Amino acid sequence: MINIKFPDGAVRSYENGITPFQIAKGISEGLAKKVYASSIDGQVKDLTTPINKDASLKLHTWDDAEAKSTFWHSSAHLLAEAVEATLPGVKFWVGPAIDRGFYYDIDLGGKTISEEDLAQLEKKMDELAKNNSPFVRKEISKNDAIAYFSDKGDEYKLDLLSGLQDGEISFYTQGGFTDLCRGPHIPHTGLIKAVKLTSIAGAYWKGDEKNKQLTRIYGISFPNQKELDEHLQMLEEAKKRDHRKLGKELGIFTMDDDVGPGLPLWMPNGTIIIEELEKLAKETENAAGYKRVVTPHIAKESMYLTSGHLPYYQDSMYPPMELEGVKYYLKAMNCPHHHKIFSAENRSYRDLPLRLAEYGTCYRYEQSGELFGLMRVRCLHMNDAHIYCAKEDFAKEFRAVNDMYIKYFNIFGIDKYVMRLSLHDPAKLGQKYINEPELWIQTEEMVRQVLIESNIPYVEVQDEGAFYGPKIDVQIWSAIGREFTLATNQVDFAQGRRFGLEFTNNENQAETPLIIHRAPLGTHERFIGFLLEHYAGKFPLWLAPLQVKILPISDKFNPFAENLKEQLLSAGIRCELDDRSEKIGKKIRDTELQKVPYMFVIGEKEVNENVVSVRRQGKGDAGQFPVSEIITNLTSEIKNRQAS
Ligand SMILES: [Zn+2]
Numbered sequence: 001m002i003n004i005k006f007p008d009g010a011v012r013s014y015e016n017g018i019t020p021f022q023i024a025k026g027i028s029e030g031l032a033k034k035v036y037a038s039s040i041d042g043q044v045k046d047l048t049t050p051i052n053k054d055a056s057l058k059l060h061t062w063d064d065a066e067a068k069s070t071f072w073h074s075s076a077h078l079l080a081e082a083v084e085a086t087l088p089g090v091k092f093w094v095g096p097a098i099d100r101g102f103y104y105d106i107d108l109g110g111k112t113i114s115e116e117d118l119a120q121l122e123k124k125m126d127e128l129a130k131n132n133s134p135f136v137r138k139e140i141s142k143n144d145a146i147a148y149f150s151d152k153g154d155e156y157k158l159d160l161l162s163g164l165q166d167g168e169i170s171f172y173t174q175g176g177f178t179d180l181c182r183g184p185h186i187p188h189t190g191l192i193k194a195v196k197l198t199s200i201a202g203a204y205w206k207g208d209e210k211n212k213q214l215t216r217i218y219g220i221s222f223p224n225q226k227e228l229d230e231h232l233q234m235l236e237e238a239k240k241r242d243h244r245k246l247g248k249e250l251g252i253f254t255m256d257d258d259v260g261p262g263l264p265l266w267m268p269n270g271t272i273i274i275e276e277l278e279k280l281a282k283e284t285e286n287a288a289g290y291k292r293v294v295t296p297h298i299a300k301e302s303m304y305l306t307s308g309h310l311p312y313y314q315d316s317m318y319p320p321m322e323l324e325g326v327k328y329y330l331k332a333m334n335c336p337h338h339h340k341i342f343s344a345e346n347r348s349y350r351d352l353p354l355r356l357a358e359y360g361t362c363y364r365y366e367q368s369g370e371l372f373g374l375m376r377v378r379c380l381h382m383n384d385a386h387i388y389c390a391k392e393d394f395a396k397e398f399r400a401v402n403d404m405y406i407k408y409f410n411i412f413g414i415d416k417y418v419m420r421l422s423l424h425d426p427a428k429l430g431q432k433y434i435n436e437p438e439l440w441i442q443t444e445e446m447v448r449q450v451l452i453e454s455n456i457p458y459v460e461v462q463d464e465g466a467f468y469g470p471k472i473d474v475q476i477w478s479a480i481g482r483e484f485t486l487a488t489n490q491v492d493f494a495q496g497r498r499f500g501l502e503f504t505n506n507e508n509q510a511e512t513p514l515i516i517h518r519a520p521l522g523t524h525e526r527f528i529g530f531l532l533e534h535y536a537g538k539f540p541l542w543l544a545p546l547q548v549k550i551l552p553i554s555d556k557f558n559p560f561a562e563n564l565k566e567q568l569l570s571a572g573i574r575c576e577l578d579d580r581s582e583k584i585g586k587k588i589r590d591t592e593l594q595k596v597p598y599m600f601v602i603g604e605k606e607v608n609e610n611v612v613s614v615r616r617q618g619k620g621d622a623g624q625f626p627v628s629e630i631i632t633n634l635t636s637e638i639k640n641r642q643a644s
């Protein structure tokens, strides 16, 4: 018998050699229908893997990322089977799961596939899926594997094989298709109930443009048609809400070739949003006892050697510039500058926790192929802060940081979020992770406790921590259900030592502080990109670049409108007057397109009674209000940062 430990801590005994699928079935038939993969001792494995020793086990249902990636990778194999059945003799490179879906890179040997052919391929995949073919794993010797693919004449798989060792090679077969693959896979093709092949692209072999161009077919699949339909609908909506499209239409940001790729220019409307976000951050952080600092955009090489960014992070930094024989780098992170502010004065336990905050500008080298609107850029403004604290204050500080995240999520109407807690692997201490076994265990446990106590949904992932401590990635979902990684929240017990940071503790001894790196609003670039999609460009009043548009019905009401505008501006409300000689219907339509939250329509009655007729963006007529009352209402809506 062997003991299996489940995520809730329960331990049960089973026959030696039992599989995760049999265990699921033993728990309930319903569960067995919903599992796609399993993690045995933290490694994702086939559900058919026999377990031969005591182990921890997690069964992955569709909600788990592991289930999706296993499902999608299996769908890539199904695609390959369909392509091979349709076009015999084609050759296959790799077919991984990606964030949303999968692709396969294929050498069609001179044949071509058009967008129209994709529908045929989808049909073939549906047909093959219905065969319920099991994905069968087979360990195979390197010689036998080479013989198989030599026979098939697939030089791409032979190239993959040349990099593998005998004893670590496996094949997976489903139906008539066999692939070199380490797995894992779902039990059988019949689980793939709905497939959509989304696009075709060219892709150079190994990403090198000197190599042959292969055909990449992208797709996505689901365990039922309903989820596929919802996904396609979401994509349709996402297209309408594309932050690059809205960013241009609403005058938020622009890119210019002469400035350079990945370097957005913030237009006046975008700048207003930036300033509102910074105002929110400053208010929140001031109330939480943070202190603001300002630091230069560059620093000497020596500082980045101390921090360890050089040479480890060099590929992500802009190349250095030289001045007076010294190399300077654009900063890729604010932390080292903040550490220098910490060490500029003698610190005692009375000064701690010290929380240094800055909307810091950083520059990172992202490959040009990776750049994407505001989501992947080379210049970013980060809602950064570093909290220096003694060990005994850590849990309290970390909890306060989490509370701040939740506060922001409430303000922005972010209902779905998950924190991904990345842990270390004790086997890799001293290599991938700083060799502080006790600190790792202590801080990981403290972080876990805080997450549990504050009722924050979270998942744990093994072996993905940062070099210097456990890392929490915050994932959020937009109003249309698209996932974004917002920011990370990190515990750091290495940088303090590297920089020789110390404080005098209450026993009069020198101690190194723990450091929390946190950025709840992420970067302006990514967060505003997210907000554009989330709100579909219809910002709540407090964030809207233009808050009120005054629309006189005819020219003769312009003087009243002009006076109203002055009153609104002096109350701190962003407003404009549309004094064109246009029909009121056109003025209203144009303002709707600009997504301005409020329209004040002014006619005879309004002027005579000193009132305004209010229209709300997307909602139409909201009634008449005396001027002073509407100003009070709007001021309070802005001050409270109400959702629209
Ligand atoms: Zn595979």
Ligand SMILES: [Zn+2]
Pocket (backbone or CB within 6 Å): 333, 334, 335, 386, 517, 518
């Ligand atoms: Zn940092």
